[in-house]
Amino acid sequence: MKKEIKQQSILLFEEKGFSETSIQDIVETLGVTKGTFYYYFSSKEQLLMDIHLSYIDDLLEHQEKIQQTQHSNREKLIQLVALLITDIANHGPSGKVFFREMRHLCEENAVEVKRKREQFRKNLESILREGVAQHEFRQGIEPEIVAFAILGITNWSYQWFNPSGEISAEHLADIYSDLVLNGIA
Amino acid sequence: MKKEIKQQSILLFEEKGFSETSIQDIVETLGVTKGTFYYYFSSKEQLLMDIHLSYIDDLLEHQEKIQQTQHSNREKLIQLVALLITDIANHGPSGKVFFREMRHLCEENAVEVKRKREQFRKNLESILREGVAQHEFRQGIEPEIVAFAILGITNWSYQWFNPSGEISAEHLADIYSDLVLNGIA
Amino acid sequence: MKKEIKQQSILLFEEKGFSETSIQDIVETLGVTKGTFYYYFSSKEQLLMDIHLSYIDDLLEHQEKIQQTQHSNREKLIQLVALLITDIANHGPSGKVFFREMRHLCEENAVEVKRKREQFRKNLESILREGVAQHEFRQGIEPEIVAFAILGITNWSYQWFNPSGEISAEHLADIYSDLVLNGIA
Amino acid sequence: MKKEIKQQSILLFEEKGFSETSIQDIVETLGVTKGTFYYYFSSKEQLLMDIHLSYIDDLLEHQEKIQQTQHSNREKLIQLVALLITDIANHGPSGKVFFREMRHLCEENAVEVKRKREQFRKNLESILREGVAQHEFRQGIEPEIVAFAILGITNWSYQWFNPSGEISAEHLADIYSDLVLNGIA
């Protein structure tokens, strides 16, 4: 039941937004009552936090795996872009919720999520930095700002990219890797 | 008064979000009463629409000016990126509200705003297309997807870029133009 | 309207208790809606605080008047007992609410009310102390404890005394004055 | 277990009040679940009734013992005051709950408890009446009202008396017996 509530919530939060989705909305689609919701979650915010943690933890884990391989930084970057893009296909709604609704976390929780989010960015940054050191990427690029650019490109795709449309996630990932690698070559 | 209400609303919407800002909040900071609000705006949503239109219309207008010059597409692209980035410095809050709160527009208004927003994107796309035709940019790039990438890079900067920080808006615009032009060269 | 809400609330709080009286209950008997309640009071607790302050402030004011006269301490004590007893006849429900529901005030408000309540007790105590010094009352009595005894006698009457029953408030006040004065003579 | 639930409930009811204490609160402090509670008590109200009966039955029993001795009425009164005061030291929380939360009993149970409570008062009254008849106390006092005064003095001490403070329960009982006996001498 807990899992179902979470699943359903993600869909609704994505569709209507966190504030616009009432507990009533959530439980109604599951055919249970509000009491049931509060049996599993102590508050609406706690549910949101739960969703956030699942998402970012999963992403960090995948990132770590990529980081630990012996591949070149160029290859790692390709894989990371692919991870971010294909993630949409797999957990699309989760991602939208993640990027859009963090504001509704309480101070304490927001801090925790932000730390992890920045961890991800820092990891990406260090691939760029390493790549520059290894002369895989152009000298003089600014790793921090380029990292933001890459995240902008991939995260923005949550706003428009439809994985079941004409372009596949893999193809999009290729295009974006290409664009980025050219940009920093 | 109407202008003041709008100005104040933008700040509050940016800080707390549309749903989390009550009419009460808005009028309180201005020292007037709710009645005053409803004298100038017929609803909260209408106010949001007003904000959206000002923002996108202004952006489209600037874009048009750039488009009508005799510059190369390369140069136009540079100017467009600069427009998007420096806009943050000038109308930061407006932009955040624009990207975040569109969901709260009613169907009818949302359609109108979306049309204009897509207009902007299409214009950017045509610069790219023209540039390819003129052999200013690499053959084979996908204008539509690259346009999304550019918008991703610039729009995402709303999330992290602080115009009064170390990096100036102009510098950031340069870095990003550079990155993009290299990416599609 | 604000006054009416307060009046009605006192009656309901006395009859059913603070926690057992819902805002709904209050507004229903007045034929208005919950919104109206919150237009005048920011919370249920604030209403309770309002009631408490009216009660204790009124009592303190009367006490002060008695204290400032040139009467003997014996006479002042008689008047004070009369004040406490007749108060039931006039503001019976208020008093019950006052003694029973203070627990529902928030920390901050509770402190303020307690201070005033103790002020009243201290004033009573000083009449006793003065009376002992002036040899109006027996030497060796403990003013603090006797003060508590007097308040016990009078406050407890809120639990059983019916001013419109056989015994009048004046008569009861006489009996109690007599009892107390004999006790400390 | 049943005893533990009752014990814990008394403490919580005293601290937070009956309505403000949830079954959850009670079972949590005992490390059991709500099911357990309902295995031993059919309802929250039944638990409260249980607490009330234990308290008043115990008090009545003690009173009866005093009544059946051959002591003078004067002496009986002294012992009764001592019983009421020292009871605070021994069952303080129980007493507070008893005086404060009776309102939450259902009609039927309230009647039963009230009867016993009045029984106690009537017994006290008859000591006073007897004492007047035996010329131990002043002629003309009103036994019923004096009984209320005595109960007021002792019951009110629940509100302020701290048995582990400067004054011992025995000392307080002495002071109060003295006060009362003087008052009706």
Added chain:
DNA sequence: GATGAATGAGTCTTCATTCAT
């Protein structure tokens, strides 16, 4: 003896909106 899942009615509170003045 005891648990865990679920209920449903109720609570306080918020808020966009209306309208007579």
Added chain:
DNA sequence: GATGAATGAAGACTCATTCAT
């Protein structure tokens, strides 16, 4: 132009209680 009083619908959350296991 602007106010103040009032509405009513909705929202998050609580809690005593039930019951199959």
